[in-house]
Amino acid sequence: MTLASLVLWLPAAAVEVATLYTAEVPYDQEASDPRGDAYEAALQEILLRVSGSEIASNPEAVAELFPNPASYVTQFRPGTEDTLWVSFDGQAIERTLRGAGQTFWGSERPLTLAWLAVDWGQGVREIIAADDPDHTQQQSRSIDRNRLLRERVLEIAERRGLPLVFPLLDTTDLQSVTFADIWGGFDEMILAASERYGANSILIGRIRPSSGQTSRWTYYFGGAERALSGPPEAVVGQIADLLAAEFAVGGDVPVESIALNVSGIVSVEAYGSVQQMLRGVSLIEHFAVTEVSGDRVSYRVDVRGGADRLGRALRFNGLLEQEGIDSTQSAATLEFYYSP
Numbered sequence: 001m002t003l004a005s006l007v008l009w010l011p012a013a014a015v016e017v018a019t020l021y022t023a024e025v026p027y028d029q030e031a032s033d034p035r036g037d038a039y040e041a042a043l044q045e046i047l048l049r050v051s052g053s054e055i056a057s058n059p060e061a062v063a064e065l066f067p068n069p070a071s072y073v074t075q076f077r078p079g080t081e082d083t084l085w086v087s088f089d090g091q092a093i094e095r096t097l098r099g100a101g102q103t104f105w106g107s108e109r110p111l112t113l114a115w116l117a118v119d120w121g122q123g124v125r126e127i128i129a130a131d132d133p134d135h136t137q138q139q140s141r142s143i144d145r146n147r148l149l150r151e152r153v154l155e156i157a158e159r160r161g162l163p164l165v166f167p168l169l170d171t172t173d174l175q176s177v178t179f180a181d182i183w184g185g186f187d188e189m190i191l192a193a194s195e196r197y198g199a200n201s202i203l204i205g206r207i208r209p210s211s212g213q214t215s216r217w218t219y220y221f222g223g224a225e226r227a228l229s230g231p232p233e234a235v236v237g238q239i240a241d242l243l244a245a246e247f248a249v250g251g252d253v254p255v256e257s258i259a260l261n262v263s264g265i266v267s268v269e270a271y272g273s274v275q276q277m278l279r280g281v282s283l284i285e286h287f288a289v290t291e292v293s294g295d296r297v298s299y300r301v302d303v304r305g306g307a308d309r310l311g312r313a314l315r316f317n318g319l320l321e322q323e324g325i326d327s328t329q330s331a332a333t334l335e336f337y338y339s340p
Helices: 003-009 034-050 059-065 090-099 137-159 171-174 181-182 187-198 232-247 268-278 307-319
Strands: 014-016 023-024 073-078 082-089 108-110 112-120 124-127 201-207 216-221 224-229 255-263 284-293 296-304 318-321 333-338
Touching: 003 171, 023 034, 023 137, 034 059, 034 073, 034 082, 034 090, 034 137, 034 333, 082 090, 090 171, 108 171, 108 224, 108 232, 108 307, 108 333, 112 187, 124 181, 124 284, 137 232, 181 201, 187 216, 201 232, 224 232, 232 307, 255 307, 268 284, 268 296, 268 307, 268 333, 307 333
Parallel strands: 112 201, 255 333
Antiparallel strands: 014 108, 023 082, 073 082, 112 124, 201 216, 216 224, 255 296, 284 296, 318 333
């Protein structure tokens, strides 16, 4: 089995980012308008997640699109250590971006699983786990280093709205993957061990913090393998940019009408699940049922980005699996099967 086929075999998974429109930012009580400044900083973080770095790093464009950030705020409260937690009206922000023809990436996003091998020097080599293992008192320094590195990666992933998890490193994982496997580039073993996590975006990293050597990263997504380099923060940012380029759609992209047939809908609950899933796909502007025949429901879907992008979005949702498309049908017809 090839590396590409291993990645394609992984079950499609999409995660809804519940915190996409919330941010906690510094709150300077000595500023002339501390709350207004915090609102602007929080809005920039939100725009980085949903529209990318191009607009978020352009204060003039942000000020033109959002002259009064406070009008988009739905909740705020004091955070920790002189910060302010702010929640925004996501639908209103989406309407503003789309209305201006700006790129928008919705809350349904692929899950990334990160395998990170770290050589701390002096013979200390570890894999970063999802949680701190039970170590002895003498190993507390290693626990602290692992925690700080894990938190650094998770912090930048959250800032970019990228769902990212580390492996459990339980008995199942440790029977399949060792530090040497990751460091030596035996990626087939890592990809096979990743199947249980239901992630189709896999990041494998090798880091020597004390040596000054460039960290080595390999990223697998959609059947493609990419070599990346740089510190963890930069690499996670690169992945967020890659996924945004794949799934985000500009508001000026024309709406196309696609025929979608979904088989395997044998209950009211299944029908409701499909309806809910379609409502959550940010590419879809509108959809309507056109026919019901046995266990198959046909839809007319108005979508931005065309049939290919809609197909990818449905596969990543995890509720639907694509069947083979009949070559006699129109290219604008998609055939899927409901798979709860």
